[in-house]
Amino acid sequence: MTENLELRTFQVGGIHAELRELHMSDDLEGMIEGTPYLHRRFRIMQLEKQLAGPQGMYVHDLDRIRADAAARVDTWLPRARVHARLSAPWRPDGMTEPGHSELSVVWFQQAGEDPFGRLAEIVRPLDWTALARFEAASD
Template sequence: MTKARMHELRGYEVGPVRAGLRALTVKDDREGMLEGTPYLHRRMSLLRIGTAMAADPHLYVHDLDVLRADAESRLDEWLPRERVRARLTSGWLPGGCTEPGHTELSVMWFQTAAEDPFARLAAIVRPLDWASLAGFVPFED
């Protein structure tokens, strides 16, 4: 496994904070789905998103309200096939924090295979408020 130093990481502007990309995974969201409908796919995706958000309180899901509204209106259009998840870290610390560590934010979205996930991530995170979404992670010995 290759280790990268913070200055070697791909950087992103998240509001006024500079964050480094630690991980980016792209998965086929319909993998294992033998049959179904766009509505069923959206409902199953929302269930997986709910589980992921419960496990990671600092997970931001891009267009979550749109996904929920589309599922409620029983939209008959498939979600883009790729589910992307990125993990960003920053040396920015909340005010008053004296413990050594960093802050971390995970971001999830859906896209087509033709889209560049790195460019899409930049567009998604640029307007976000790192201070309200990211969580503090203390350094471990």
């Protein structure tokens, strides 16, 4: 059996980025009780805390999730939470250090949906240069 060691490549704006990791989890796992409103509020708090850290993260439809929470929408978020980590050789202007840039993308989807196709749709219009974080090479 031959292994295919090539990584999937995605177009992010004008940058070709490689998928380094894709993790899907059941976003309701371990939840004993609650409401769709509280679930959204809890996710918003978690995601905003992560976004306040170093750049390099994009949460798809965060404004819609916030609006749904404000309107107290009574339907649950899609059950699957997906986190993808992409990397590219792009470096910011003036950066001479060796390294690469990374972008994490988070979204919610139904469990049966294709996460790779959904990722391609989400990242195509994004601006890698505005969202990605540069990681200097470590020795």
